[in-house]
Amino acid sequence: MFIFLRRRVLPAALLAVLAGCASLSPDQGFGEVAALAKPSLGQTPPRARSDEERAASRQMVQQLLQKPLSVDAVVQIALLNNRGLQADYEALGIAEASWVQANRLPNPGFSFGRTSSGDDIKIDRSFSMAVMGLLTLPLTARIEARQFQVSKLNTANRILQVAADTRNAYYQSVAASQSVRYQEQVESAAAAGSELAEKMAKAGNFNQLELAREQAFHADAVTQLARSRQLAVAAREQLIRLLGLSGEQSGFTLPQQLPELPKQRPSLQDSEQLAMAQRLDIAAAKLEVDGLQQTLGLNRATRFINVLELAYLHNSEPGASRETGYRVSLEIPLFDWGGARVAKSEAIYMQAAQRLAETALNAQSQVRVSYADYQSAYDLARHYRDQVLPLRKRVSDEYLLRYNGMLSSVFELLADAREQANAVNAAIDASRDFWMADNAMQLALGGPVNQPPQSAASANPQGK
Amino acid sequence: MSHLSRRAFLQGSALAVSAGAVSRIAAASLPEAVIQTQAGTQPPLNPASGRPYQPVVTLNGWTLPWRMNNGIKEFHLVAEPVVREIAPGMKANLWGYNGQSPGPTIEVVEGDRVRIFVTNKLPEHTSVHWHGQRLPNGMDGVTGLTQPGIKPGKTFVYEFVARRAGTFMYHPHADEMVQMAMGMMGFWITHPKDPSFMRVDRDFVFLLNAYDIEPGAATPRVNQMTDFNLWTWNSRAFPGIDPLVVRQHDRVRIRVGNLTMTNHPIHLHGHEFVVSGTDGGWTPPASRWPEVSVDIAVGQMRAIEFDASEPGDWALHCHKSHHTMNAMGHEVPTMIGVDQKSVLKKINQLIPDYMVMGDKGGSMGEMEMPLPDNTLPMMGGQGPYGSLEMGGMFSVVKVRAGLARNDYRDPGWYRAPAGSVAYEWQGAAADLPAAGSPRPAASDAADKETVVNVVKPAAHRHQ
Ligand SMILES: [Cu+2]
Numbered sequence: 001m002f003i004f005l006r007r008r009v010l011p012a013a014l015l016a017v018l019a020g021c022a023s024l025s026p027d028q029g030f031g032e033v034a035a036l037a038k039p040s041l042g043q044t045p046p047r048a049r050s051d052e053e054r055a056a057s058r059q060m061v062q063q064l065l066q067k068p069l070s071v072d073a074v075v076q077i078a079l080l081n082n083r084g085l086q087a088d089y090e091a092l093g094i095a096e097a098s099w100v101q102a103n104r105l106p107n108p109g110f111s112f113g114r115t116s117s118g119d120d121i122k123i124d125r126s127f128s129m130a131v132m133g134l135l136t137l138p139l140t141a142r143i144e145a146r147q148f149q150v151s152k153l154n155t156a157n158r159i160l161q162v163a164a165d166t167r168n169a170y171y172q173s174v175a176a177s178q179s180v181r182y183q184e185q186v187e188s189a190a191a192a193g194s195e196l197a198e199k200m201a202k203a204g205n206f207n208q209l210e211l212a213r214e215q216a217f218h219a220d221a222v223t224q225l226a227r228s229r230q231l232a233v234a235a236r237e238q239l240i241r242l243l244g245l246s247g248e249q250s251g252f253t254l255p256q257q258l259p260e261l262p263k264q265r266p267s268l269q270d271s272e273q274l275a276m277a278q279r280l281d282i283a284a285a286k287l288e289v290d291g292l293q294q295t296l297g298l299n300r301a302t303r304f305i306n307v308l309e310l311a312y313l314h315n316s317e318p319g320a321s322r323e324t325g326y327r328v329s330l331e332i333p334l335f336d337w338g339g340a341r342v343a344k345s346e347a348i349y350m351q352a353a354q355r356l357a358e359t360a361l362n363a364q365s366q367v368r369v370s371y372a373d374y375q376s377a378y379d380l381a382r383h384y385r386d387q388v389l390p391l392r393k394r395v396s397d398e399y400l401l402r403y404n405g406m407l408s409s410v411f412e413l414l415a416d417a418r419e420q421a422n423a424v425n426a427a428i429d430a431s432r433d434f435w436m437a438d439n440a441m442q443l444a445l446g447g448p449v450n451q452p453p454q455s456a457a458s459a460n461p462q463g464k
Numbered sequence: 465m466s467h468l469s470r471r472a473f474l475q476g477s478a479l480a481v482s483a484g485a486v487s488r489i490a491a492a493s494l495p496e497a498v499i500q501t502q503a504g505t506q507p508p509l510n511p512a513s514g515r516p517y518q519p520v521v522t523l524n525g526w527t528l529p530w531r532m533n534n535g536i537k538e539f540h541l542v543a544e545p546v547v548r549e550i551a552p553g554m555k556a557n558l559w560g561y562n563g564q565s566p567g568p569t570i571e572v573v574e575g576d577r578v579r580i581f582v583t584n585k586l587p588e589h590t591s592v593h594w595h596g597q598r599l600p601n602g603m604d605g606v607t608g609l610t611q612p613g614i615k616p617g618k619t620f621v622y623e624f625v626a627r628r629a630g631t632f633m634y635h636p637h638a639d640e641m642v643q644m645a646m647g648m649m650g651f652w653i654t655h656p657k658d659p660s661f662m663r664v665d666r667d668f669v670f671l672l673n674a675y676d677i678e679p680g681a682a683t684p685r686v687n688q689m690t691d692f693n694l695w696t697w698n699s700r701a702f703p704g705i706d707p708l709v710v711r712q713h714d715r716v717r718i719r720v721g722n723l724t725m726t727n728h729p730i731h732l733h734g735h736e737f738v739v740s741g742t743d744g745g746w747t748p749p750a751s752r753w754p755e756v757s758v759d760i761a762v763g764q765m766r767a768i769e770f771d772a773s774e775p776g777d778w779a780l781h782c783h784k785s786h787h788t789m790n791a792m793g794h795e796v797p798t799m800i801g802v803d804q805k806s807v808l809k810k811i812n813q814l815i816p817d818y819m820v821m822g823d824k825g826g827s828m829g830e831m832e833m834p835l836p837d838n839t840l841p842m843m844g845g846q847g848p849y850g851s852l853e854m855g856g857m858f859s860v861v862k863v864r865a866g867l868a869r870n871d872y873r874d875p876g877w878y879r880a881p882a883g884s885v886a887y888e889w890q891g892a893a894a895d896l897p898a899a900g901s902p903r904p905a906a907s908d909a910a911d912k913e914t915v916v917n918v919v920k921p922a923a924h925r926h927q
Contacts, residue, residue, distance in 0.1 A: 185813075192810040195810070196802070196804065196807045199807070204801070205797055205798045205800065205801070400818070401834055402836060404819075405679060406792050407791060411797070413811075413815055414815075417814040417815055
């Protein structure tokens with residue numbers, strides 16, 4: 001870094017070039033963010049900045065809301081409409097502005113003093129400029145460039161997070177309303193049992209105990225239904241929040257069922273390496289470390305010349321010849337040798353380096369956990385689909401046969417219908433858990449499971 | 465007994481010699497172990513050797529052939545797992561003898577020296593107790609008391625003189641609870657030395673037995689004690705029980721042994737009978753009285769006799785109404801008088817194939833609905849006027865004029881002479897005699913009683 005610093009620090013002619021190359025972009029770097037997020041999202045995140053664009057995206061949202069929403073559609077709506085995300089986009093602008101600012105030469109200072117002592121009038125003019133600002137401009141510009149880059153990665157990561165949250169909320173909501181329908185069946189079976197029990201009691205065939213028992217089943221089922229409806233409302237509202245919808249917009253419809261399970265249980269080799277290459281949070285942490293390394297270098301280089309001022313002097317005194325020249329003032333590092341500053345920088349750097357290591361280790365562990373979760377969730381959902389549900393159906397069929405033979409009663413049939421609906425509910429939960437595990441897996445991997453590895457570095461136009 | 469011909473009688477219709485029943489070395493000294501493969505009533509086995517006698521007919525069963533060996537009647541019983549058809553549509557995994565449960569009837573004559581080889585092909589030890597016989601104590605077949613158990617694969621020999629003529633049974637006295645619940649039992653007849661003594665024209669025998677087989681399963685639950693669901697005669701349930709075919713004016717004897725865990729009042733329609741024999745022997749004529757039902761207690765045997773004077777198809781059944789039903793749910797609540805119309809739609813949404821049953825009573829009428837595998841309908845059996853709505857311990861004594869002496873073939877349904885069948889009243893309701901039942905006087909007590917509603921059929925008109 002020192003070499004790098006020395007090499008770059010001196011040629012003053014370069015300053016103008018560098019200072020000129022940084023300017024505010026029309027999209028505040030959003031294009032790069034979009035490019036970073038696209039491989040994981042499977043779609044390019046949009047950003048509306050003008051009134052026209054905003055109108056177009058509103059229209060797009062409106063259009064998407066017309067049909068039952070697919071998981072891709074909800075992600076699309078969230079990207080267009082999630083306010084938190086829009087706020088995050090503004091952070092990009094802030095980072096870019098800082099970066100551009102860092103590239104600007106500091107404005108020179110001009111001072112004019114007039115002093116008189118008796119007849120002597122002394123006019124003191126000086127033109128000064130913080131030379132260190134000039135000298136350090138390439139370095140600070142780099143730091144801000146990295147900050148801007150980190151900001152882009154963070155924004156892209158936020159987009160992925162919001163997309164993942166949206167998908168989760170979507171799966172939750174679809175599953176919850178699917179469960180409500182089955183809970184309604186449970187309630188309906190219990191209601192039929194209760195109603196029949198009342199008729200039985202009225203006809204003198206049931207005593208109060210038997211009647212109360214059937215009625216208690218029904219009362220139970222009613223509470224369960226109320227609870228599952230409540231859950232469905234909460235899940236839908238969570239989705240609505242993520243989609244940034246309001247008013248009539250929240251009347252959208254969701255599909256009746258969760259998507260089908262994938263045919264094959266997906267297996268993945270080198271999932272940890274894939275995550276290392278794909279995850280944007282790791283790329284951001286790497287950049288952070290790089291940036292801090294440069295700061296550290298700068299602090300080491302300037303430990304002795306913290307306050308270096310270069311002044312151009314033009315003094316004129318009446319009756320005296322004009323004095324011209326310049327003055328350099330240098331702080332003598334007698335008391336503060338800058339050691340503390342360097343040590344702090346070092347500590348900050350090491351802190352970031354450790355954080356990077358932690359991020360990477362956690363990411364690897366997350367990948368392993370979410371991969372295992374994902375696979376077992378798949379197995380479980382499949383087990384429900386291929387074993388539990390067909391067997392429950394078998395049980396129901398057999399109950400009906402037993403009813404036909406007067407071997408069991410209609411109350412047992414209804415109890416079994418309740419059981420069957422409960423099993424279907426559990427199967428729905430398992431399916432939902434699978435899709436949420438799939439989502440978590442994607443997030444842990446930094447990309448879809450079935451996508452070829454995508455290097456974040458290569459999509460990183462201004463990386464190291 | 466359908467499709468039996470005289471020739472078939474002489475040949476002994478479905479007996480197969482099982483060469484594999486005993487080891488080759490033992491085979492030289494053992495009588496053939498004859499195996500029965502059919503569940504239908506086999507023709508009586510006329511004695512080809514030994515003392516003459518009038519053979520019995522084992523309902524849905526058969527008589528074990530024997531060989532004479534130096535004046536000794538030798539039989540070979542093989543205790544083994546069998547598959548018994550309880551009725552068409554249902555088979556049970558039972559334990560029995562020589563291919564069937566119950567085992568074959570053993571018929572001997574008073575005074576015969578009898579030697580019975582018993583080979584055990586069960587997975588556990590067994591023994592045979594000769595229920596009701598007078599015999600040497602060591603031949604009584606009580607495991608642990610009079611003999612060790614017959615280990616699997618072993619053959620034991622029982623030998624004694626059939627001293628007393630009468631009606632007997634045989635069954636294990638080893639792990640009895642399991643082995644009887646699995647169907648190990650058989651009939652034993654000792655005929656009188658004098659064939660003319662109390663001679664009858666037709667002599668039927670069967671055992672009462674009961675199983676608890678879960679609908680759809682095939683093996684009895686051996687730990688059941690009271691809640692049996694299959695009430696059988698010779699391990700057959702109606703409509704799987706053959707009719708008892710007799711010629712009009714035949715003297716008929718029916719011998720019944722009870723190896724269930726409850727009593728059975730066996731009831732005959734159209735005739736009175738006398739109990740002519742019990743476990744202890746023949747009843748003196750002076751002590752016999754006429755009856756139409758005889759209660760046969762647990763472990764007992766009864767021989768009843770009557771003159772089949774009345775032609776027709778006469779029901780013969782246990783009078784415990786649950787015993788004339790096949791498997792049913794004893795926990796099923798009564799649905800009588802419960803209008804399910806409003807609930808039906810709700811139920812059908814959940815269970816599309818659900819049908820209302822039982823709201824007008826238990827009769828399933830002509831309803832034919834799919835049942836669990838290997839399960840008999842609770843009731844059924846078709847008669848000339850429709851469903852008999854019977855199962856379990858039910859059969860028909862078919863009295864017909866002009867049958868041949870040895871003809872046991874099913875003559876079909878009785879054709880009642882014109883004007884001798886109950887008929888529907890075609891006249892006006894007003895012409896009916898008044899019901900004449902006096903209304904009970906209202907009392908103060910009635911006010912405090914629980915109000916119950918009577919639903920009469922008229923209330924169902926709207927359906
Ligand atoms: Cu009975």
